[in-house]
Each structure stands twice: as structure tokens, then as C-alpha cells.
Amino acid sequence: MTTSPPDAPTLDLAADGVTLTAALCDVPSVSGDEGPLADAVEAALRGLGHLEVLRDGDAVVARTRLGRPERVVLAGHLDTVPIADNLPTRLVDGVLHGRGTVDMKGGVAVQLRIAATVPEPTRDVTFVFYDHEEVDAASNGLGRLARAHPDWIAADFAVLLEPTSAVVEGGCNGTLRVEVTTRGVAAHSARAWRGHNAIHDAGRVLARLEAYAARQVDVDGLVYREGLNAVTIHGGIANNVIPDRCVVAVNYRFAPDRSLAQAEAHVREVLDGFEVAVVDGSAGARPGLDHPAAAAFVAAVGGEPKPKYGWTDVARFSALGVPAVNYGPGDALLAHADDERCPAADIARCEQALHAWLTP
């Protein structure tokens, strides 16, 4: 039972993108505590008048209903990873410092600016602001919308405003995690020949991984780079016991020309002869740049599209049949960093590009 405190945040959508980004960051909204910010976003959007505004939990959806032949989504998440003594934001020499500036309040600010300044876009636009992106996949607000209200996010094309340094990054790689277990026979290490060393056996798993040549694959014109890596290894129970078990966790990042099932089959082939168990996985997303709305977007934005290596929520749109790209302000390598910071110019450039795409 919460009531809005007297100083409930309000957002001024008439402010410039950098000022709006700072205001969004300065409302702390670590995953699970997005409520006050979602309230502020909802209130600001309802104040615009030209949008239908919907709400599910701490996700807010707003859309034009102009009857355009195409509908596009602009999507971003409201939550951040925990604050690291890096709020409130500071603007220094044209760079906005602080938690959320990159991941991804800069992108959210661009969404809100487009919502406020393009009342009659050339394509119908659905703005999606969602919760719980930075925590376990089962809690993800976009996933919840896709299950509960697929009609709210239906579209011909989607732009996810995750940080890409204002360059179009198409689709994303998929990710698969497996555990490879070797099993031996325990014995006292003073009589090692009575046992069988499971850690020594794991050496052959690691040799297989080290020798692996990762693919670089052209998908719809973008070259995706793969990786197959041991990420953790644990074996042995005591310093005087021949280990009877060793577990290697392996992460396969795979290009979007492979389905999740194909990725699993490939890993099983590479690790043939070993005990392999799938832990979890998510399919990637093809860039879909051959779609007319995507092509128009790339033309409006300019520059050379790149592939997205990390898994992002574009894959959730892809799974719904909606081609999607990543495009937003800030360097993804600074996301989650203690010195997270975003160039003001990135925010302005993204806003201008989307404005150009959605106006005559």
C-alpha cells in the first residue's frame, strides 16, 4: 500500500534530451523499484493528449492511432543495475556521468522526446517502457507484455534504444549454456592408481574448446562473430582425494543463422564423447534489415549498420516475428561500469535521427 509522496517526481518533456536523461537518472529505479519512475513516465505521457496510454505493472505503453500503413515500436527499459555512488548525475565537458546514463535512460529520454515532439509521425509509433530488464529473464517486463498483451507491442519493426554509440546494431547473437561433466573414481591421493582422475579428463574438454575455431557468419549482410568458452570450472573435494567429478560450464554465443536447437546440436557435436547437459539458452535475432521499415530507418539514421554481439531484448521482438535493431546513445562497454557516462552529443544525434525517420 504505497501513496505518492508529496515530492513525487515529474518529468518535463519540453526540456532537451540531456536534461531529460539527467532527470530520469536522478529518479533511482534499480530493478524492482521502478514504480515511481513508471508513474512519472505514465503521467507525462498522459499529459500529451495524442497518445493512448496503457499500463501493466511497472511497464507503460503509449501509442498513436493514426491508421498509418506501418507501425513501429520504440522500446526501452526503465530499470538500472544498482547504484555505485554514481548519482546524482553530473554533466562535465559535454559528457553526462552517472548510473543509467548509458543503460539506458539516455535512450528512454530519446523515446520521450519523440513522443512529445512528433504528434503526427509518418508511421504509427508504439512507445514501450518496461521493467526488470537487468535481472533474471523470467521477470523481464517486455517478456511479460509479450505473454499478457501481445497486441500492445505488435508492429512491423522495432527499435530497441539500448546503447550502441548511436550506430545501428542489427539483431543479436544467441546464447547457450551447457555443463560438461567428467566422472572418475575417488581414491586416496596416496594410492592414485586405485582411482580415476576426473579433473585430468576435463583437460581434454578444455583442449577441445581451446582448439575450437569460432565462426564469423554473414547474416542478412552483417557479420556475426561467435564464441565458445569455458566460463567456470569446478572439481575435487579435498587435497588428498583423487577427484571423481569435474564440471565445466560452457557458454556458446551463436550467430542468428542458427536456431537454439541447432546451436545445441553443434555444441554436442564439438563435445562429442563427453557428458553434456543444457542449462539454459536464448535464440538470437536476425537483423531484418531487408524489411522496408528497417531499410528506411537505416537510411534516415545513416552510417554503416553493425552486428550486435551481446544478447538483447531484440530477440524477444524477433521471436514475435517483429524484426528489430538496437540503436541508442552511449557506449555499451560502459554499461554497468562505476564510471558509466554518456556523451550528450549521442543523445542529441539519436533524437534527431528518429525525428527525421518519423517526420515527412
Place this chain on the structure above:
Amino acid sequence: MTTSPPDAPTLDLAADGVTLTAALCDVPSVSGDEGPLADAVEAALRGLGHLEVLRDGDAVVARTRLGRPERVVLAGHLDTVPIADNLPTRLVDGVLHGRGTVDMKGGVAVQLRIAATVPEPTRDVTFVFYDHEEVDAASNGLGRLARAHPDWIAADFAVLLEPTSAVVEGGCNGTLRVEVTTRGVAAHSARAWRGHNAIHDAGRVLARLEAYAARQVDVDGLVYREGLNAVTIHGGIANNVIPDRCVVAVNYRFAPDRSLAQAEAHVREVLDGFEVAVVDGSAGARPGLDHPAAAAFVAAVGGEPKPKYGWTDVARFSALGVPAVNYGPGDALLAHADDERCPAADIARCEQALHAWLTP
């Protein structure tokens, strides 16, 4: 401040060895709680009259002072590993079941029987009963005696009554533990090529260990078998991070022809090129079967001496210049087992053999 309870245990040294073993086991004496049993042993030995009895903490030393040209030690520890619902002891079909029957109250019973029944041995005898053998080496009661009262345990030859199934097991292998660390560069696993995988590098450490051919070495007529094994491995911090560190703990069990320093040099040679840090180690012990007292012992006991693979406190005697062998009732493989059990015949055989060795 403890006082003896009214039912302080008393030991009847006139009872047969199996009955005495059961009585010793039925006084719980897990490491750190040897006091009541040490009190009972001390009282029983003082009651014999022909022995000088000394005490240090929960270690009890008793010795004849007959002026014989040779002095030998019979040594055993009073403590056990924790009880596993396996006391009181049960004698079933000639086998005594329960914690301590093998490790090593059967041996202690044999010591006490010899003390009681051989008042004028042909060699002067020092009986050593000590505490804290089953815990960290720094607490070991024999080590404490060696530091504080080396004269109490000085001798020409020592028999440690650790379980050997009533066969002479000479000397012991040494043990060395090292940690091998591989270091890489962390990166997000979606961009693995920006990092360097320390776990993959550890695969080459494991390959080196798997290819290693362990020696079998003749030392003083006994063949010692070595082993070089990874006992634990740990690497990686998260499922989406290229690991920047992996640590393999390696245990080298080495024959007593090598000193601890030589063993370390050998391991560094085998693992040349890797970062190796010594964690701890203990030299082994040569069997010393060429010593006249040892030869007479082997002749009296009969059978073919074997090498001892596991590290035992014979190495503490060896370090003092006292050749030592292991010889006691029970199968060492059942030590610490929940179903620990010792054949009554082993106890009788050991007592008879030592009796024959020490009487005209």
C-alpha cells in the same frame, strides 16, 4: 577445570587384546578430547611398576630403563576421527566393529599388552601414546614431543602401530601440494575475443599431468609408487564472463629417495612455464630396513615387507634420525570408514610378533 567423574574409565591390561581394544574404543577420544583416555592409559601404566611414566599434555610416554644396548619405540595415537554412530564396538564373527578399531586402538591395545606382559624386554622399549594425530599437522602430539622432549622418544628404531593388516610397511612416501595458477583477461563472453580464457589455459596444465608417467622407485629394497595429480580446480566468476583466473591444486606423492626440496624442483620442472606456488609439503621416510634392529624386527614378524604409500608419522621419527616402520592390526583402507572394523586375529598376531621380537 575438570575433575575425574566418578565413572572415570579404567583399563584392564590383563584382558586379551581384542577386549582391550574394545575398551579403548568405548572411551570416546575424538581429537581434542583425548584427556580421559590419556588419564586411563597413564594410570594403567603407572600400575605396572616396571616403567618410568612421563606425561605432556595428553601424550603419555612410558619406558624401561634396563641399560640394554638398543632402544626401540612402540608408538600409537590415542585420538580418532569423529564417531559415525559406530560406537560402542561390536564383536561379530571374529571381527571387531566400530570407530577406532582400525585407526588405531587395536595398535594401542597391542602396545599396552606388550607393556604389561614383557617386563624385561631384550631391547629397552619406549611406549609413546600421543594426541591430535587426526587433525592439522601443527597440533600433532608426536610433533610436540619431538620439539619439547626429543630425549623422551630417542631410539635406534621405531615401530608405529598404524594399521597395515599386520604386515611390515616400511617408511612412507612424502607429499607436496602446489597451486598452479593460469591468468587471463576478463571480458564479456559475448565478446570473448577481447579477453583471454584462463580456464582454457589450464587445459594445458591438465594435459601435462595426464601425460605424466609416475615413477616406481626401489628404496632400500622396497618399491615405492608415486603419483602426481590435480586434486581440485576452480576457475571463473560468472556465466557471462571470460575467466581471468584458474587455480589447479596438485598433489605430488613422492618416494623417500627424494627430499622435499627435490620433490619441489621436480614438480616445477614438470610444470615448467606455469605459475607454481608451494602450499605445503612433508618429506617421506626411508624404510631403514638395513638397520640391525629393523632386520631383527622383520625376521621376528615374518612375511615380506611392503612400502607404505600414505604419509604417516614414521616420517617424524625419520626426521629425528630414527628409522621407523608401520606395523599394526587392521586394513588401512577401512580407517575413517563408517563401517570401520578390525579382525581379532590381526590384533593377536601383532601382539605375538612383538612379543617374540622383545623376548629371548
